[in-house]
Amino acid sequence: MCCVNPCFKLSMASGNAKPSKLMRAKVDSFVAALLKKGIKLLAVDFDKTIIDIHSGGVWDEGVDKLAMHVRPCMRDLMETASNKGLFVAVVTYHRQNWLIKEVLQKVLPKKIANKIYIQANTIDFLLRQHSSSGNTDDGTARSMLPDLNGKQAHIASVLSDIYKDHGVTIKKEEIILLDDDINNVRIASSFGHYAFQVQQNVDYSSFDSFETMLLL
Template identity: 30%
Template structure:
């Protein structure tokens, strides 16, 4: 690895650390992250034909640092997606986050879960609410009080962001063309 790459990696690590500290300061304890075009730099359309290892190569460096740092600060992370390929996503998480994958719930359109609450069901709201119910039901996971004001959605789809904000859940739009801008936007949260 070149000196330039090392310096860039160190800078990204510091910026991710600052963003996680901001989340801690804001008492965010649940980070819901979209998969396609957000966690990874491609849109699989829920039909990824390549290998899991090939998909792992599309993981964004930003999230390879942000997710472990958030987890180390007791911020629970979940993947919320409209993809049906949740088993493939699980494999990507296991390869990308071997120390954390087992505590990262995935909510996709795979008919493996059901939201039983009465909240909004549009956008990613029911996905996040379902994970919240799971986290609260498992106090051993370290989070006992997940609310809309302690949750942050990160998504590349402006519609999901609008619906989240309309429902009272914090959200930050992820620009796939400028991934690291996310860190600046997190620092601007109030």
């Protein structure tokens, strides 16, 4: 399949103000393009993608402080995509699954936040990856990070959960990943997904470029 160029970068100014009608129109248009392209799963990284900082994998300064770093454009994208029937997932190396859930509940309507799948680098998740890769379950294996193929192990876990919950099978070309890490973007593209690298200053206007590249 034809994938979005993984080296395509976005660099627009961000802001925390309530989005204008024009800004919301950009989100709506991009989500409409996702639907037109047949996308069923919007997978979004957390650090430096949904939020504008890197949390370090473990955050101990409180949910409220972290929620202040959520990018309004990403918040509105996740809400709109969910409202339009897309599955939305957070796929992240961050370890605190519960914290991300609480952050989403702070910035989104709870009915939307509760629908978003979250796959973080929890202990259970990492141990499952060790087990599936044939690693021994000893102290050495537990201390080593398994090969996650970028965000592919996270996406696979989300796909399994979606199938269990809804009986829906999602094909590789029906998935798009938004991630600040170019390596993760390249790996996603090599697996047949659409993928965009998100730059630090991504904002509503960036969705125009997303849409143009998606529909090429």
